[in-house]
Amino acid sequence: MLLSSPAIQPSGPIPARYTSEGANLSPPLAWSDVPEGTRSLALVIDDPDAPDPRAPRRTWVHWVLYNLPPDVGALPEAAASVGLPAGAREGLNDWESIGYGGPAPPIGRHRYFHKLYALDIELPRGGVLDKAEVERAMAGHILAQAELVGTYQKGGK
Numbered sequence: 001m002l003l004s005s006p007a008i009q010p011s012g013p014i015p016a017r018y019t020s021e022g023a024n025l026s027p028p029l030a031w032s033d034v035p036e037g038t039r040s041l042a043l044v045i046d047d048p049d050a051p052d053p054r055a056p057r058r059t060w061v062h063w064v065l066y067n068l069p070p071d072v073g074a075l076p077e078a079a080a081s082v083g084l085p086a087g088a089r090e091g092l093n094d095w096e097s098i099g100y101g102g103p104a105p106p107i108g109r110h111r112y113f114h115k116l117y118a119l120d121i122e123l124p125r126g127g128v129l130d131k132a133e134v135e136r137a138m139a140g141h142i143l144a145q146a147e148l149v150g151t152y153q154k155g156g157k
Helices: 131-138
Strands: 002-004 029-032 040-050 058-068 110-119 142-152
Touching (some): 002 142, 058 131
8 A cells, every 4th residue: 555645745744734733634645555355544643753853652543533434545634634534533643632633742853653444344433432443453463554754843944
């Protein structure tokens, strides 16, 4: 699978529009080469550099999406605001809220990993899952995965 964005080049800077300093919109994402047998897709965006890239202590979760239909090949900018694909569910981020929370690094340039998983199952529909619950439910069911990394530092530098 291949994951890309017209707004973020691989290992390139994330435009401020998609951060807490800007409009805090989820970036547009597109993917291709979803394997046969895929029943759903899951997307996790997280930052392994929190709070300081020189001394990271945790991975901060910015967005969890699951049960994306396998025939959907993209998400537009501000996907949750304009309407997620039928059946898709948003999970809990590390602000303990549902939805996208853009980059807001307290210090230094952080890396933001956009990870897409093709699954041979749909994940549980009851309740709201967080990243750990999604990962547990995906275990043994990942057919393929793709990754796009972008970076951000406050001030857009």
